[in-house]
Amino acid sequence: YNLIFTVKDEKGNQTKKEILIETFEVEPIVITVDPVYEQIMNEPASASFKVISVTGGHPNDSLASYSWKLNGVDLGIDRFNVELNNLSKGDYEVEVTVNTKLGISESKKMNFSVLENKLPNCTVESVDLLKTFNLNAKCSDEDGKIIEYKWFDDKIIYLKRQNFTLSKTRNTTINNLKLQATDDSFGKTIIELGDLIINNGTAIFKGKNNEK
Structure with missing residues (x-):
């Protein structure tokens, strides 16, 4: 971008100055999550998820909050990790969203399944x-x-x-x-x-x- 500004005095004299402003595209925010659960889970199951890194974004920005959803339902948790217990059989989607102080939000979704337990x-x-x-x-x-x-x-x-x-x-x-x-x-x-x-x-x- 070229920014031109002009300075004038009361006698009509003026000076122009041109400044070149170069901007760069911000790297996308990348969320890395460490999931902890059994490869094959039988009910009642437990699973935990922890955000281990958030990279990219504006260099002057920083994290403000977290939010977690389970199958689209907000869990009301504002921290970097979540623990899920007593999960019955079914398919699940966990979504974590990070919010920054500059108002940017980025989400990551993870899917897993819980199987019906077969009795002895x-x-x-x-x-x-x-x-x-x-x-x-x-x-x-x-x-x-x-x-x-x-x-x-x-x-x-x-x-x-x-x-x-x-x-x-x-x-x-x-x-x-x-x-x-x-x-x-x-x-x-x-x-x-x-x-x-x-x-x-x-x-x-x-x-x-x-x-x-």
Whole structure:
């Protein structure tokens, strides 16, 4: 751009001055975000996003604020990071917007999906030996792993292991025995096994084998 200005005195004398002003196109603002979540996420899922750098823009400008949206809904968060918890199955879009003191806004969108959690599949094998009666849990988790087993009835938790062993040297009655298997997404499968009676060295297992 050429800027010309003129200076005149009261006698009509004047001087002109021409100044060349050169402007440069501002580099676009680039937002770099570090997402932290599992490559395959089962519900209930958690994810976090952190802005690690904002580059470009006017050299005399600076950041004024942040805003975050989840599926188009403003989360009301004005900071460089966001944590999302208890996400149910579905597709998600996270959008972060940075606003500068010169009134410039730039946004970045990121997409991810959460899958429905598949519950553990369980069966129970009973083994009647000379001195013990054993119940062995056979559980698998198609989309993860089993993190806890629990043997219990309506009142007592007996054991938190995969296998449940009872001595046949002591009379025992357990009504409505159940097995619970919990996966790594905290999904639970409960099997109602029925009544277990040990009387004078004999084990009587009235199994229901109903999965719940």
